[in-house]
Amino acid sequence: MQRLGHTRSDWQGDHALLTPDTFVRAPLPGMKKATAIVHAAPAMGAAFSEYTVEFEAGGMLGPAMANQFLYVIDGVVEITVGTKKHSLVRGGYAFLPLVEKHSVKSAGISRVAVIEKAYEPLRGVAHPKAFVGQESTVTGQALQGDEALQVRCLVPADFAFDFAVNTMTFNPGATLPMVEIHVMEHGLLMIEGGGIYRLGECWYPVTAGDFIWMGPYCPQWFGALGKTPAKYLIYKDWNRHPLCK
Numbered sequence: 442m443q444r445l446g447h448t449r450s451d452w453q454g455d456h457a458l459l460t461p462d463t464f465v466r467a468p469l470p471g472m473k474k475a476t477a478i479v480h481a482a483p484a485m486g487a488a489f490s491e492y493t494v495e496f497e498a499g500g501m502l503g504p505a506m507a508n509q510f511l512y513v514i515d516g517v518v519e520i521t522v523g524t525k526k527h528s529l530v531r532g533g534y535a536f537l538p539l540v541e542k543h544s545v546k547s548a549g550i551s552r553v554a555v556i557e558k559a560y561e562p563l564r565g566v567a568h569p570k571a572f573v574g575q576e577s578t579v580t581g582q583a584l585q586g587d588e589a590l591q592v593r594c595l596v597p598a599d600f601a602f603d604f605a606v607n608t609m610t611f612n613p614g615a616t617l618p619m620v621e622i623h624v625m626e627h628g629l630l631m632i633e634g635g636g637i638y639r640l641g642e643c644w645y646p647v648t649a650g651d652f653i654w655m656g657p658y659c660p661q662w663f664g665a666l667g668k669t670p671a672k673y674l675i676y677k678d679w680n681r682h683p684l685c686k
Contacts, residue, residue: 449645455656456640457485458647466495471503475547477555480652481628487654489558489604491628491676496547507557509537510596510606512576512674514632516551520544522571532576534595534606541571554630556676561603561685569601576608589615605679610672611636611665620662625677627655634671638663 450463459480466476474497481487494502496516511520513533520527520535522543529535537543539560545553560568574595581591589612596606611634620639635648639662640655647653647663655661665671 449651451643451645452485453641453643454486455659456643456661457481457652457654458638458640458645459652459654461650469503472501473503474498474500475502480630481654485654486656487626487628488678489556489626489628489676491554491556491630491652493630493652494553494555496549496551496553498547498549500547500551502545502555505537505539505543505557507559508539509535510556510604510676511535511537511545512554512595512606514552514554516553517548518551518553519546519548520573521546527573529573529575533573534576535571535573536569536596536602537571538568540568543571554674556604556606556628558604558678561681563600563603563681566601569597569599572597581610584609585618587615587618590617600680603679603681604676606674606676608632608672608674610670611663612670613665613667616664617662620660622658622660624657624683625679626657626659627653627661628676629653629655630674632672632674634665634667634669636663636665636667636671 449460451458464478469477477492479492481491513529579593584590591610593608631649631651638645638647
């Protein structure tokens with residue numbers, strides 16, 4: 442039960458922290474045996490949407506509205522692109538472009554993070570094709586030489602892609618090396634552990650299950666706390682000129 446209207450959730454115009462006690466679930470058009478928790482959307486000022494889908498066995502996503510990136514939080518999902526079928530387990534991910542026919546179905550009770558963004562074409566560059574992957578096979582890279590902070594890039598470093606999605610894993614006590622302020626916006630889903638996030642002039646305790654939206658130029662910094670690593674899935678717009686915004 443909520444404690445007399447108290448929550449860690451907050452929205453400050455250039456950032457938002459959304460915690461599970463405030464999540465509202467609703468199906469999106471075309472979903473079957475599934476419901477969505479919409480975390481980020483144009484209604485809050487974001488140029489993308491991100492939501493968590495909670496599937497029952499046999500649940501399905503509805504028709505895509507834009508290019509999609511999926512990350513399996515729990516369970517198993519089956520993705521069909523054209524005539525090819527793929528089974529993704531926890532940590533599995535996929536890029537599904539709107540221009541390729543595809544479907545997403547859950548083999549059982551599952552949770553999947555879905556990021557959607559209208560594609561910004563780049564002259565002379567072909568639209569990227571669908572792909573699938575598994576986070577555990579991606580080699581971690583120490584951020585600025587700090588082995589306690591590992592970055593795994595889930596989207597190829599290719600100008601065909603207009604966004605990036607990474608996981609970032611912090612050993613207890615590890616921190617971002619600086620307060621970042623930049624033109625890109627972020628969608629961030631805490632997957633494991635927790636810590637302290639600075640957003641603007643606010644400092645928030647965060648833990649697994651929380652979602653953070655950071656607008657352009659929002660000051661941001663994170664430090665991991667606790668006895669286990671902290672990990673989050675983070676989206677940012679990428680590879681496009683700032684005048685395109």
